[in-house]
Amino acid sequence: MSTGGPLAGIKVLEFASLGPGPMAAMLLADLGAEVLRIERQATPGAPATRELFAPEFDVTRRSRRIATLNLKRPGAIAAALRLAARADVLVEGFRPGVMEKLGLGPNACFAANPRLVYGRMTGWGQFGPLSQTAGHDINYMSLSGALAAIGPPQKPFPPLNLVADAGGGAMLLALGVVAALHAVHATGRGQVVDAAMSDGSALMMSMVQSLKAMGDFQMKRASNWLDGGAYFYDTYCCADGKWLSVGAIESQFHAELLQKLGLAVEDFAGQWERDTWAQQRARLAAVFMTRTRDAWCAEFAGSDACVAPVLDMDEAPLHPHNQARGTFVELDGIVQAAPAPRFSATPCPPPRVPTPVEFGEQVLADWGLDQQTLAALRENGAL
Numbered sequence: 001m002s003t004g005g006p007l008a009g010i011k012v013l014e015f016a017s018l019g020p021g022p023m024a025a026m027l028l029a030d031l032g033a034e035v036l037r038i039e040r041q042a043t044p045g046a047p048a049t050r051e052l053f054a055p056e057f058d059v060t061r062r063s064r065r066i067a068t069l070n071l072k073r074p075g076a077i078a079a080a081l082r083l084a085a086r087a088d089v090l091v092e093g094f095r096p097g098v099m100e101k102l103g104l105g106p107n108a109c110f111a112a113n114p115r116l117v118y119g120r121m122t123g124w125g126q127f128g129p130l131s132q133t134a135g136h137d138i139n140y141m142s143l144s145g146a147l148a149a150i151g152p153p154q155k156p157f158p159p160l161n162l163v164a165d166a167g168g169g170a171m172l173l174a175l176g177v178v179a180a181l182h183a184v185h186a187t188g189r190g191q192v193v194d195a196a197m198s199d200g201s202a203l204m205m206s207m208v209q210s211l212k213a214m215g216d217f218q219m220k221r222a223s224n225w226l227d228g229g230a231y232f233y234d235t236y237c238c239a240d241g242k243w244l245s246v247g248a249i250e251s252q253f254h255a256e257l258l259q260k261l262g263l264a265v266e267d268f269a270g271q272w273e274r275d276t277w278a279q280q281r282a283r284l285a286a287v288f289m290t291r292t293r294d295a296w297c298a299e300f301a302g303s304d305a306c307v308a309p310v311l312d313m314d315e316a317p318l319h320p321h322n323q324a325r326g327t328f329v330e331l332d333g334i335v336q337a338a339p340a341p342r343f344s345a346t347p348c349p350p351p352r353v354p355t356p357v358e359f360g361e362q363v364l365a366d367w368g369l370d371q372q373t374l375a376a377l378r379e380n381g382a383l
Contacts, residue, residue: 005032021093168200
C-alpha cells in the first residue's frame, strides 16, 4: 500500500516484463504509487528460460505488491480486466500486438476504464518497420546516433544500459505516464503512452545535436570536448592506479584546475584549440601520476576545479556526500539507489522489499477480485 509521496493514491497495474518496464514501475512506486505487479506463471512442460535477474536480487522489483497469474487460463483475462478497471495506470513491456492477442490491449482496457493511462514500453515503438523485431539497449542506441558518438576512436563502446534502457526507456515512460495522468484530470480521458527506447535514445542526444548544429561537434569519437577528446574533460590515473574525473570546462574552473596542479595558466591559453589537446593531456597526466587519488582529492577539496574521484560501486555509497544525502539505501543486503528526486511537501516513502503478505491471492482480493472469482481462477490453474 502507498505510504506517501507525490503519487500517493495512484494505482498502477504492471504486467511483468524485462528491461525498462519494471524500472518505470519502480520509479512510480518510489514516488508513492501503489503498484500491483502481475508475474507470469511458469507453464508446465515448457522449456525453461533464463531470467536476467533472480527475483530476490532484482532491485527494480521493489516496493510492489505481487501476484502470479497465468493469462492463458480460463477466466484470467476477465480478472485482469477487472484489475485494470480499478487502476489509474497500466504498464506493459511486450512486443506490439501481444497484449491485443491476449485480449488486454488498449481498446479492451479502455472499455473497462476510460480514464486509464496505458503505458507501453518497447524498443522500437508500436509502429515502424522494426517494431516487431527483437533488440537490446545497444541496438536502440545504434539507430539513434548515440552509440556512434561514444567510445574510443577504434570502436563504439556501449555505456552499460544507461542510455536506452534507463534514461531513454524507463525514465521517459515514467514521465509520459505522469504527463498522461495530468491530462486525465483535464480531459477525463485516458490514453496510450508509446515509449520507445529508440526514440528515447535520440532524445538523450539533444545537447549533442545542438553542438553538431553549431559546427562544434566532430563525428570522430574522442575528438570533442564532451567525449574525452579534450584534456580538461577526461579521466586521469593517479599514482595508486585509481582515477579522477576532470570537468574543468569554464575558464575560471580551468584556471583553478591548473593552479592546483602547479601548472602555469598562461601555458594553457589555447584551451579550445583541438590540436593542442593531446600535448596538454600528457602534461596533466604526468602531474596526476605524482600523487594518489585520495591525496589529490584532499588537494582539490572545496575547490571549483571540477575534479572528483572515480568511485566504483562499492566505494560510492561510502562517500561523505552520498551518505549525507542518503543517496543509497540497503534492502535485504543489497545496496541500491534511494528514490529520487526529492520533494519538500510530499517526500517519497522509503523503498521496501515486498513482504510475504504482499504476495498472492490477498493482494488480488484487495484489488477487488471476490472469493468466487479467486476460487475459479485457482480451479482453472490460473493462480
